[in-house]
Amino acid sequence: MPWNDKFECMPVEELKKFQLQKLKETIAWVSEKIPFYKNKFREMRITAEDIKSLEDVAKLPFTVKTDLRDNYPFGLCAVPLEEVVRVHASSGTTGKPITGPYTQEDLDQWIECMARTLYAAGIRKEDVVQNAYGHGLFTGGLGFHQGAAALGCTVVPTGAGMTERQITIMQDFKSDVLFATPSYALTIAERAEEMKVDIRKLPLRVGVFGAEPWTEGMRQEIEERMGIKAQEAFGLTELCGPGVAYDAADQNGLYINEDHFLAEVVDPQTLEPLPEGEKGELIFTALQRRAMPMIRYRTKDITRLWREPGHEGRTFIRMDKIYGRSDDMLIISGVNVFPSQIEALLLEIEEVEPQYQLVVSKKGYLDHLSVRVEGKPEIYEAGEDRRHEIEGKIAGHIKGNMGIGVNVELVDAKAIARSEGKAVRVIDERPKQER
Ligand code: AMP
Numbered sequence: 001m002p003w004n005d006k007f008e009c010m011p012v013e014e015l016k017k018f019q020l021q022k023l024k025e026t027i028a029w030v031s032e033k034i035p036f037y038k039n040k041f042r043e044m045r046i047t048a049e050d051i052k053s054l055e056d057v058a059k060l061p062f063t064v065k066t067d068l069r070d071n072y073p074f075g076l077c078a079v080p081l082e083e084v085v086r087v088h089a090s091s092g093t094t095g096k097p098i099t100g101p102y103t104q105e106d107l108d109q110w111i112e113c114m115a116r117t118l119y120a121a122g123i124r125k126e127d128v129v130q131n132a133y134g135h136g137l138f139t140g141g142l143g144f145h146q147g148a149a150a151l152g153c154t155v156v157p158t159g160a161g162m163t164e165r166q167i168t169i170m171q172d173f174k175s176d177v178l179f180a181t182p183s184y185a186l187t188i189a190e191r192a193e194e195m196k197v198d199i200r201k202l203p204l205r206v207g208v209f210g211a212e213p214w215t216e217g218m219r220q221e222i223e224e225r226m227g228i229k230a231q232e233a234f235g236l237t238e239l240c241g242p243g244v245a246y247d248a249a250d251q252n253g254l255y256i257n258e259d260h261f262l263a264e265v266v267d268p269q270t271l272e273p274l275p276e277g278e279k280g281e282l283i284f285t286a287l288q289r290r291a292m293p294m295i296r297y298r299t300k301d302i303t304r305l306w307r308e309p310g311h312e313g314r315t316f317i318r319m320d321k322i323y324g325r326s327d328d329m330l331i332i333s334g335v336n337v338f339p340s341q342i343e344a345l346l347l348e349i350e351e352v353e354p355q356y357q358l359v360v361s362k363k364g365y366l367d368h369l370s371v372r373v374e375g376k377p378e379i380y381e382a383g384e385d386r387r388h389e390i391e392g393k394i395a396g397h398i399k400g401n402m403g404i405g406v407n408v409e410l411v412d413a414k415a416i417a418r419s420e421g422k423a424v425r426v427i428d429e430r431p432k433q434e435r
Helices: 012-033 035-044 054-059 065-070 104-120 139-151 163-172 182-194 216-226 339-346 377-381 384-402
Strands: 086-090 098-102 128-131 154-156 177-180 206-210 229-236 241-246 254-256 261-266 280-286 297-303 330-332 335-337 352-363 366-375 407-411 426-428
Touching: 012 035, 012 054, 012 280, 054 261, 065 098, 086 139, 098 104, 104 139, 104 229, 104 241, 128 139, 128 163, 139 154, 139 177, 139 229, 139 241, 163 182, 177 182, 182 206, 182 216, 206 216, 216 229, 216 339, 216 352, 330 366, 335 339, 339 352, 339 366, 339 384, 366 377, 366 384, 377 384, 384 407
Parallel strands: 128 154, 128 177, 177 206, 206 229, 352 426, 366 407
Antiparallel strands: 086 098, 229 241, 241 254, 261 280, 280 297, 330 335, 352 366
């Protein structure tokens, strides 16, 4: 049974009615409280009365990251700061950070969304949970902390980093659960192997991983190396942080907390809504937030939505694992390439470690992709010829599956920097104006 079967298992028609009501209330709220939306709606001559069905959400304007940057820090906040009880922020890679302010009501809703996420992962009150997400402005640390606290778990807020200490704590405290980014989970697994600690023999039973794209292959790798179930959480600062979507024990898609977030998928070029089942950019409208409800927020994340009767009676619409971000998509020899596609193929090669980086450079007018990946220790012992043979094998595997020619370099062991948070997978060496 889910954490909150009233909402998680609500009949779809009833759920849609609930969403429509909340959508209208949110439109009325933001048009009254946030000048940015008030002006936009006035220009477009839209009022809450124009929203008669959920499909009418398509009449509303999009919100993009630069709107948040332009209104930094609190220009999009609907309530006075004295009603804001917490502010998180995300730095992103360029420019000013964006902020996520919360009222107490917003925090309570977030905790509820995280409790659903963790309960669906099989976490219970008796569990000792080790929270290795960064604690601070990043939403991961406190988001997971509060969710686990709501379940009544014993929470150990280790934060990210100090990997050896993570492993010692895991042994000493007999942690049942680990929270981390998938790339940091792998860093922990690898360090434990070096310390001759077999995590598979420890009580650790489940991990909840997210905050960055990772493939099914990476999930299997983590499950095998740690001897756990690797569950997933998805979210973004603009909406609340983690807790927007989560998978259940069947690991078959991520359920979107639909009573809180209305999801759409649009064509990233035309921005036209796409039917269920088609891949495109994920858009969210917050339905119950008070401090900073986003209207049609463009996540840049690429996925597909689908609805089927779910695990333990869940009715929420599901999304596939994120394929990648539209701004991480590379075009190599005319082919659209997401880093996750390369990751999936690398994980099929048994001679390499799941530690890789993609380097994009310019050769003449064309973009060129180099794949830097580490081999398993025995490859290095076998000498140069074997190394080149594996490089050829990987290049052939990528060519055979994606039709693109890439340069593969089997780099030295530990040459790729280990991640403690969100892994840096792509290094862009192209001149800035040619990206
Ligand atoms: P931030 O607001 O800094 O936490 O970043 C949010 C972004 O992280 C999302 O828009 C996604 O691109 C990424 N992200 C979060 N969770 C996941 C996940 N489970 N799978 C893939 N990407 C994720």
